[in-house]
Amino acid sequence: MNLKVVFYSVGKLTKFLGALMAIPCMVSLAYREPDFLPLGISAALTLFSGYLVEKLSSRAKDEEIRHREAFAIVSLGWVVVALFGAIPFLLGGTFSSFVDAYFESMSGFTTTGATVLTNIESQTHGILLWRSFTQWLGGMGIIVLGIAILPKLAVGGMQLLAAESPGPSPERLKPRIAETAKIMWGIYLLFSFSEVLLLKLTGLSLFDSFIHMFSTMPTGGFSSHTLNIGFFDRPGAETVITCFMFLAGGNFALYYYFLKGNPRRLFKDSEFRFYSFVMIAAILLVTFNLWGGTYKSIWSSFRYAAFQVVSINTTTGFTTQDFDLWPSLSRGILLLLMFIGGCAGGTAGAIKNMRILILLKKGYQELLRLVHPRAVIPVRLGGRPVQEAVIAGITGFFILYILVFLVSSLILMKLGFDMVSSVAASAATIGNVGPGLGLVGASKNYAFFSPLAKGILSLNMLLGRLEIYTVLVLLVPSTWRK
Amino acid sequence: MNLKVVFYSVGKLTKFLGALMAIPCMVSLAYREPDFLPLGISAALTLFSGYLVEKLSSRAKDEEIRHREAFAIVSLGWVVVALFGAIPFLLGGTFSSFVDAYFESMSGFTTTGATVLTNIESQTHGILLWRSFTQWLGGMGIIVLGIAILPKLAVGGMQLLAAESPGPSPERLKPRIAETAKIMWGIYLLFSFSEVLLLKLTGLSLFDSFIHMFSTMPTGGFSSHTLNIGFFDRPGAETVITCFMFLAGGNFALYYYFLKGNPRRLFKDSEFRFYSFVMIAAILLVTFNLWGGTYKSIWSSFRYAAFQVVSINTTTGFTTQDFDLWPSLSRGILLLLMFIGGCAGGTAGAIKNMRILILLKKGYQELLRLVHPRAVIPVRLGGRPVQEAVIAGITGFFILYILVFLVSSLILMKLGFDMVSSVAASAATIGNVGPGLGLVGASKNYAFFSPLAKGILSLNMLLGRLEIYTVLVLLVPSTWRK
Numbered sequence: 013m014n015l016k017v018v019f020y021s022v023g024k025l026t027k028f029l030g031a032l033m034a035i036p037c038m039v040s041l042a043y044r045e046p047d048f049l050p051l052g053i054s055a056a057l058t059l060f061s062g063y064l065v066e067k068l069s070s071r072a073k074d075e076e077i078r079h080r081e082a083f084a085i086v087s088l089g090w091v092v093v094a095l096f097g098a099i100p101f102l103l104g105g106t107f108s109s110f111v112d113a114y115f116e117s118m119s120g121f122t123t124t125g126a127t128v129l130t131n132i133e134s135q136t137h138g139i140l141l142w143r144s145f146t147q148w149l150g151g152m153g154i155i156v157l158g159i160a161i162l163p164k165l166a167v168g169g170m171q172l173l174a175a176e177s178p179g180p181s182p183e184r185l186k187p188r189i190a191e192t193a194k195i196m197w198g199i200y201l202l203f204s205f206s207e208v209l210l211l212k213l214t215g216l217s218l219f220d221s222f223i224h225m226f227s228t229m230p231t232g233g234f235s236s237h238t239l240n241i242g243f244f245d246r247p248g249a250e251t252v253i254t255c256f257m258f259l260a261g262g263n264f265a266l267y268y269y270f271l272k273g274n275p276r277r278l279f280k281d282s283e284f285r286f287y288s289f290v291m292i293a294a295i296l297l298v299t300f301n302l303w304g305g306t307y308k309s310i311w312s313s314f315r316y317a318a319f320q321v322v323s324i325n326t327t328t329g330f331t332t333q334d335f336d337l338w339p340s341l342s343r344g345i346l347l348l349l350m351f352i353g354g355c356a357g358g359t360a361g362a363i364k365n366m367r368i369l370i371l372l373k374k375g376y377q378e379l380l381r382l383v384h385p386r387a388v389i390p391v392r393l394g395g396r397p398v399q400e401a402v403i404a405g406i407t408g409f410f411i412l413y414i415l416v417f418l419v420s421s422l423i424l425m426k427l428g429f430d431m432v433s434s435v436a437a438s439a440a441t442i443g444n445v446g447p448g449l450g451l452v453g454a455s456k457n458y459a460f461f462s463p464l465a466k467g468i469l470s471l472n473m474l475l476g477r478l479e480i481y482t483v484l485v486l487l488v489p490s491t492w493r494k
Numbered sequence: 495m496n497l498k499v500v501f502y503s504v505g506k507l508t509k510f511l512g513a514l515m516a517i518p519c520m521v522s523l524a525y526r527e528p529d530f531l532p533l534g535i536s537a538a539l540t541l542f543s544g545y546l547v548e549k550l551s552s553r554a555k556d557e558e559i560r561h562r563e564a565f566a567i568v569s570l571g572w573v574v575v576a577l578f579g580a581i582p583f584l585l586g587g588t589f590s591s592f593v594d595a596y597f598e599s600m601s602g603f604t605t606t607g608a609t610v611l612t613n614i615e616s617q618t619h620g621i622l623l624w625r626s627f628t629q630w631l632g633g634m635g636i637i638v639l640g641i642a643i644l645p646k647l648a649v650g651g652m653q654l655l656a657a658e659s660p661g662p663s664p665e666r667l668k669p670r671i672a673e674t675a676k677i678m679w680g681i682y683l684l685f686s687f688s689e690v691l692l693l694k695l696t697g698l699s700l701f702d703s704f705i706h707m708f709s710t711m712p713t714g715g716f717s718s719h720t721l722n723i724g725f726f727d728r729p730g731a732e733t734v735i736t737c738f739m740f741l742a743g744g745n746f747a748l749y750y751y752f753l754k755g756n757p758r759r760l761f762k763d764s765e766f767r768f769y770s771f772v773m774i775a776a777i778l779l780v781t782f783n784l785w786g787g788t789y790k791s792i793w794s795s796f797r798y799a800a801f802q803v804v805s806i807n808t809t810t811g812f813t814t815q816d817f818d819l820w821p822s823l824s825r826g827i828l829l830l831l832m833f834i835g836g837c838a839g840g841t842a843g844a845i846k847n848m849r850i851l852i853l854l855k856k857g858y859q860e861l862l863r864l865v866h867p868r869a870v871i872p873v874r875l876g877g878r879p880v881q882e883a884v885i886a887g888i889t890g891f892f893i894l895y896i897l898v899f900l901v902s903s904l905i906l907m908k909l910g911f912d913m914v915s916s917v918a919a920s921a922a923t924i925g926n927v928g929p930g931l932g933l934v935g936a937s938k939n940y941a942f943f944s945p946l947a948k949g950i951l952s953l954n955m956l957l958g959r960l961e962i963y964t965v966l967v968l969l970v971p972s973t974w975r976k
């Protein structure tokens with residue numbers, strides 16, 4: 013492991029983070045709130061720390077980044093960014109405990125949206141903006157990670173996306189990442205500004221429009237209101253947010269081709285079709301489960317079902333209703349959706365539709381193999397056979413995902429929490445969803461957990477966000493051998 | 495599909511079942527109970543029906559049994575045997591509803607031990623014996639299925655056991671099965687009589703000793719008492735039952751080598767070691783979770799933890815305490831054990847340790863592959879590399895198992911049952927355990943479910959018992975093509 017290269021990249025990343033912290037600082041100044049000072053100090057501290065580390069390891073600037081260094085940069089990058097991102101919350105007095113500040117920051121940068129903030133409405137504009145902005149920045153990282161970095165590293169079957177990734181395809185990692193990142197961020201910015209505009213048109217304030225766009229695009233879930241999107245009670249805003257959540261949960265590489273005049277590539281994509289199918293099926297099932305009992309009219313049932321299903325399945329975690337009060341089938345479907353998530357190459361978390369689809373096809377293929385023991389029947393996606401290495405990577409991912417989920421659930425039970433809450437809190441943090449069921453239901457938050465539990469849940473968010481492998485690989489001894 | 499061959503074999507099986515029904519009939523006579531008449535009629539009816547079908551399809555006697563016919567014989571065999579096994583319950587007046595009688599019979603023959611019988615103590619000796627005996631017969635079928643048939647059919651990675659299966663290894667299925675069955679049933683009988691003897695020595699009546707041996711050896715769980723094993727409150731009997739449950743959950747092929755003077759093969763077996771490790775770890779975790787809170791002394795905590803853990807992990811389902819009142823960690827561990835089950839080649843159900851172990855190794859192998867992309871790192875079991883086809887079969891099995899579990903859970907939630915009960919009832923029936931949590935907890939039974947729910951739960955038992963694939967294969971259209 014070439015640690016110099018790792019430190020150099022993480023230092024550079026931290027420097028950028030410091031520069032970006034100037035934005036909430038300026039907003040604070042514009043609102044004439046006293047928070048500009050802690051935000052300014054945080055920005056300076058972050059910028060300087062990043063600059064210092066980058067400078068100290070600058071000799072590694074042109075050294076090669078091998079797979080193992082890439083894993084370390086990504087994992088350490090997220091941990092360090094969340095660390096510096098917590099400083100404004102501490103200096104600004106949002107949280108008195110470091111664990112709380114770190115949890116909120118990690119929740120933001122992993123685009124989870126699980127909150128430990130109990131007095132949201134009394135926060136300043138600067139802090140609320142920073143809190144939501146962490147998600148938007150995290151989302152930028154995730155898109156590049158999913159489309160340019162993980163496919164190259166062959167993490168959990170992500171190599172399947174390599175063919176779709178726009179930009180040149182050189183052997184070395186760095187030039188390709190930069191090129192792809194530029195294209196993807198362009199699309200991300202385009203969607204972001206479109207959503208702000210549309211939200212403003214539905215009657216939200218400019219500040220609220222930005223805050224909630226910063227949560228929608230990265231499928232985060234933080235809101236400036238305790239009642240979340242339910243606070244507005246506006247079908248217009250709900251529709252805009254639902255559409256952009258759905259978009260954010262799709263594959264951004266395919267949007268690139270769509271915008272370049274090739275919409276077929278999006279609509280013919282197996283994962284996108286499966287993603288849409290799961291979404292529609294879940295909305296219908298929940299609508300009919302709610303209709304008559306929970307809500308009188310089919311329109312209300314559909315309205316709340318659609319918003320909550322899209323929100324949970326894209327792992328956003330926005331809410332307009334307390335779905336923990338819904339019948340067990342609806343709650344069960346939402347819990348299951350927390351495991352499925354969006355598409356690879358988007359900002360959604362969890363297992364993702366591409367993997368679920370291939371796992372299902374694998375199950376069916378094995379069934380066929382029993383009837384035709386001598387036939388060669390490959391798993392196909394979009395007509396083309398899927399490589400065995402991709403299936404193996406996905407299988408391994410699924411096993412480790414379930415394992416992390418089970419271990420986390422049992423630890424929470426050990427800490428004394430009930431089964432449903434433990435299971436839902438684990439699923440909602442590993443899947444980067446945010447709200448779960450029971451104690452962490454839609455109308456609740458994560459503030460009551462002990463520091464130990466918060467630590468475990470923060471680790472869940474990191475593991476889930478970085479596709480488990482990226483972090484766990486650093487625990488394998490041979491990763492560190494010369 | 496050659497249906498004649500299928501009918502011939504199922505007819506023969508039914509004929510044997512009819513002959514075996516004479517046993518409870520004779521017990522009924524010995525106890526001078528009026529039940530000898532319905533039991534006798536059932537025996538005659540079953541014997542005659544089996545004989546008739548066998549005779550009508552006798553032209554197929556020497557025809558070849560291909561893979562697809564083998565799947566059909568096994569699946570149809572279990573369905574038909576459960577059907578005839580339900581007749582004594584109907585004629586004897588144990589149940590007035592066919593669904594209840596069929597549920598109880600399917601629960602017996604699949605060695606699940608989930609009961610819909612609410613007045614156990616008021617049943618006659620003949621009926622109670624038949625009820626327990628169905629499990630013991632099911633266990634005989636399962637051992638042959640697991641050691642001789644499924645490895646040949648390459649179901650869900652079971653081909654891994656082919657090397658261990660004693661007896662000759664001819665290409666055609668029939669002679670090998672007969673040979674292996676004889677050896678395995680010898681061991682099964684030896685263990686069965688040993689357990690009856692030991693139970694008698696601990697002070698149980700001869701009838702109770704037989705009844706509970708008939709439940710232990712096939713890891714069933716039916717008892718002649720509503721309080722189950724807790725009724726006796728005898729540490730001696732609990733110890734005997736715990737030991738035999740543990741034995742029954744192991745691989746019978748390895749016991750063959752053990753008895754032939756080769757104990758190393760058992761103690762060096764990776765699956766047996768993992769099975770023992772999981773068991774000990776779970777007992778310790780539950781003991782310390784119970785100690786101080788649920789039970790005052792560490793001895794009581796250990797006593798109840800050990801019995802319940804071994805019972806659930808071997809998918810027996812005997813109980814001495816209502817573990818649904820235990821803290822959530824203990825309940826969570828028991829729920830997890832319902833998915834793990836015993837070893838392949840024993841009478842336990844669920845996913846089984848061999849598969850869990852290989853899945854975990856696969857997860858770690860994929861982690862290593864990321865660090866060493868060019869290295870060839872096979873998954874090894876007991877020092878030998880595991881074939882890719884075995885891993886693929888296990889992966890497919892795991893996917894389908896989880897899928898059946900999820901679909902069943904959601905259907906139960908749709909029928910209005912709470913999440914924990916729905917999940918536990920599904921896990922406990924697919925895993926052939928018996929008791930679950932919540933509404934189907936240790937002190938409860940399955941009687942309150944609607945006929946539709948009972949039908950789904952019966953199907954779960956069948957699917958789980960026949961390793962999912964065996965049944966699902968019959969739904970693939972090409973299985974039926976000429």
